[in-house]
Amino acid sequence: MSAVLTKAPSDGRIGLRANARHIGALVRRNALQIKQDPESMFDAVLMPIIFILLFVYVFGGAIAGKGNQEDYVNYVTPGLMAMMGLNIAMAVGTGINDDFKKGVMDRFRTMPIARSSVLLAKIVVEVGRMLIATTILLGMGFLLGMEIRTSVLDLLAAVGLSIVFGASLMWIFILLGLTMKTAQAVQGVAMLVLMPLQFGSSIFAPPTSMPGWLETFTDYNPLSNLADAARNLINGGPVAHSVWVTLAWAAGITLVTAPLAVARFRRKT
Amino acid sequence: MTRSDTNAVEVRGLVKHYGDTKALDGVDLDVREGTVLGVLGPNGAGKTTLVRCLSTLIVPDAGTATVAGYDVVRQPRQLRRTIGLTGQYASVDEKLSGWENLYMIGRLLDLSRKDARRRADGMLERFSLTDAAKRPVMTYSGGMRRRLDLAASMIGSPAVLYLDEPTTGLDPRTRNEVWDEVQRMVAEGVTVLLTTQYMEEAEQLAHELTVIDRGRVIAGGGVDELKARVGGRTLRVRPVDPGQLPAMARALDDSGLAGVAGATVVPDEGQVYVPILSDEQLTAVVGMLAARGFGLAHIDTHLPSLDEVFLAITGEKTSSSVTDTIPEEVAA
Numbered sequence: 186m187s188a189v190l191t192k193a194p195s196d197g198r199i200g201l202r203a204n205a206r207h208i209g210a211l212v213r214r215n216a217l218q219i220k221q222d223p224e225s226m227f228d229a230v231l232m233p234i235i236f237i238l239l240f241v242y243v244f245g246g247a248i249a250g251k252g253n254q255e256d257y258v259n260y261v262t263p264g265l266m267a268m269m270g271l272n273i274a275m276a277v278g279t280g281i282n283d284d285f286k287k288g289v290m291d292r293f294r295t296m297p298i299a300r301s302s303v304l305l306a307k308i309v310v311e312v313g314r315m316l317i318a319t320t321i322l323l324g325m326g327f328l329l330g331m332e333i334r335t336s337v338l339d340l341l342a343a344v345g346l347s348i349v350f351g352a353s354l355m356w357i358f359i360l361l362g363l364t365m366k367t368a369q370a371v372q373g374v375a376m377l378v379l380m381p382l383q384f385g386s387s388i389f390a391p392p393t394s395m396p397g398w399l400e401t402f403t404d405y406n407p408l409s410n411l412a413d414a415a416r417n418l419i420n421g422g423p424v425a426h427s428v429w430v431t432l433a434w435a436a437g438i439t440l441v442t443a444p445l446a447v448a449r450f451r452r453k454t
Numbered sequence: 455m456t457r458s459d460t461n462a463v464e465v466r467g468l469v470k471h472y473g474d475t476k477a478l479d480g481v482d483l484d485v486r487e488g489t490v491l492g493v494l495g496p497n498g499a500g501k502t503t504l505v506r507c508l509s510t511l512i513v514p515d516a517g518t519a520t521v522a523g524y525d526v527v528r529q530p531r532q533l534r535r536t537i538g539l540t541g542q543y544a545s546v547d548e549k550l551s552g553w554e555n556l557y558m559i560g561r562l563l564d565l566s567r568k569d570a571r572r573r574a575d576g577m578l579e580r581f582s583l584t585d586a587a588k589r590p591v592m593t594y595s596g597g598m599r600r601r602l603d604l605a606a607s608m609i610g611s612p613a614v615l616y617l618d619e620p621t622t623g624l625d626p627r628t629r630n631e632v633w634d635e636v637q638r639m640v641a642e643g644v645t646v647l648l649t650t651q652y653m654e655e656a657e658q659l660a661h662e663l664t665v666i667d668r669g670r671v672i673a674g675g676g677v678d679e680l681k682a683r684v685g686g687r688t689l690r691v692r693p694v695d696p697g698q699l700p701a702m703a704r705a706l707d708d709s710g711l712a713g714v715a716g717a718t719v720v721p722d723e724g725q726v727y728v729p730i731l732s733d734e735q736l737t738a739v740v741g742m743l744a745a746r747g748f749g750l751a752h753i754d755t756h757l758p759s760l761d762e763v764f765l766a767i768t769g770e771k772t773s774s775s776v777t778d779t780i781p782e783e784v785a786a
Contacts, residue, residue, distance in 0.1 A: 211558075214554075221549040287548070288546070289545050291509075291545050292545035
């Protein structure tokens with residue numbers, strides 16, 4: 186035989202360094218796809234601009250009182266950071282569903298790489314997109330009069346927290362994307378879950394203004410915890426409780442859905 | 455080329471059911487190291503399911519299969535290091551350029567950056583894609599995609615290569631290009647499992663054949679054996695003067711070149727049919743007719759279609775009644 190094979194450990198397990206290299210090569214693939222198709226960045230770039238303008242100028246006056254829009258910027262921008270994460274995570278689900286319809290996925294799954302590396306590379310790229318969206322959102326916030334009332338470090342902590350939480354949400358949507366038949370179905374289900382979670386939270390308005398049953402719902406909604414944590418990190422206020430609850434949610438979601446998603450990916454035919 | 459008695463692929467009693475559909479219903483087959491096994495069957499016979507089992511994409515319900523000594527169920531990680539797969543649909547990234555696809559695969563196969571670059575360049579050169587190296591694959595023609603797909607499968611120098619209907623949907627010229635590439639790879643010692651719906655493709659590429667239908671093996675053996683069973687090619691000759699038909703048939707029978715079956719006159723078509731088992735026989739027949747001064751208006755060869763092969767083996771039509779055959783070009 187003239188075939189030259191790469192020698193692997195006898196059980197064929199993939200080492201950590203090799204795994205990192207594989208994820209790197211797949212991240213490069215995703216980045217090149219964006220370069221080839223820049224329109225796929227529209228959501229990450231335009232969504233924060235449109236949402237912050239909409240909420241500050243359309244609802245801001247009603248919620249914070251006419252002329253108090255600048256106060257509302259400081260209230261809503263940290264909340265919108267949480268919302269960006271949710272929206273980008275949702276797009277991961279439809280993306281992975283589409284990806285699976287292509288032959289290249291068969292090639293990846295017949296190669297000597299950990300199957301999780303395909304999913305992890307996707308998450309790395311989406312976290313990058315989330316960072317871009319958050320940066321644009323904060324830039325817009327500052328333009329509209331937002332101010333950091335604590336420190337830059339606290340602001341960075343708020344950004345980090347929303348990214349960690351957003352990344353954990355991606356596993357849920359990857360699982361959905363791998364389970365459902367079409368990208369449209371994924372989008373449909375995601376929207377059904379997304380709308381009540383987004384609006385039934387403290388992202389846009391203080392829950393104290395809501396009826397009791399809804400206030401209870403928003404109290405247990407992890408997006409409220411994330412929005413409260415980010416808001417208090419930037420504006421000052423108690424952070425310990427909401428930060429820990431958010432981190433606990435992120436860890437819980439990842440621990441449950443990531444293994445399920447990888448298993449689903451493995452068994453997908 | 456090294457041909458040994460060792461089997462690179464061994465499949466025993468492989469079963470895969472999807473609900474009530476028995477995609478594979480107890481398949482046995484062997485591929486000897488360094489040879490090409492053609493798996494011939496109509497649409498829905500189970501060919502793709504077989505390839506997907508052997509490439510660890512799906513887990514069989516029962517039976518065993520080993521590739522290069524590794525079990526498909528118990529040692530998938532080791533097995534993946536020894537195989538390459540080119541499917542019916544190009545398994546490359548449409549949005550990436552040809553070069554980026556090959557570089558990515560090199561990196562995924564643990565080549566250093568430098569080696570991956572060199573390998574990508576070399577493969578593009580070898581598969582005549584250097585000019586298109588920087589273009590996104592979505593701008594490639596069908597044949598270029600298939601060649602890139604083959605190149606991608608060869609980056610890791612696999613010991614066993616699966617080709618799942620590699621020329622389905624290609625025009626005859628592109629099909630010939632793909633065949634040439636496959637023959638080159640075989641000459642380098644790669645073991646190939648080829649699935650196809652086309653008798654002609656199997657005859658061109660395969661050393662041995664397995665015919666499957668409805669998830670079961672219905673015939674197997676050397677290409678020549680199978681050809682002998684189904685009658686091989688038929689040479690069709692039309693003289694310029696239809697009046698010469700009987701004389702031509704007599705000349706063929708007298709020369710012994712038409713074999714035991716003899717030449718058949720088909721007056722409606724103005725042609726003589728001659729059963730052909732080898733290229734040498736074909737050459738000799740044409741030479742003899744020319745030497746005797748027969749004026750020839752038309753000459754071609756006809757391979758039995760998959761339907762005719764099935765008819766000869768089982769006495770039944772194929773399960774999906776595939777009737778499409780590749781028209782063979784004039785062979786003389």
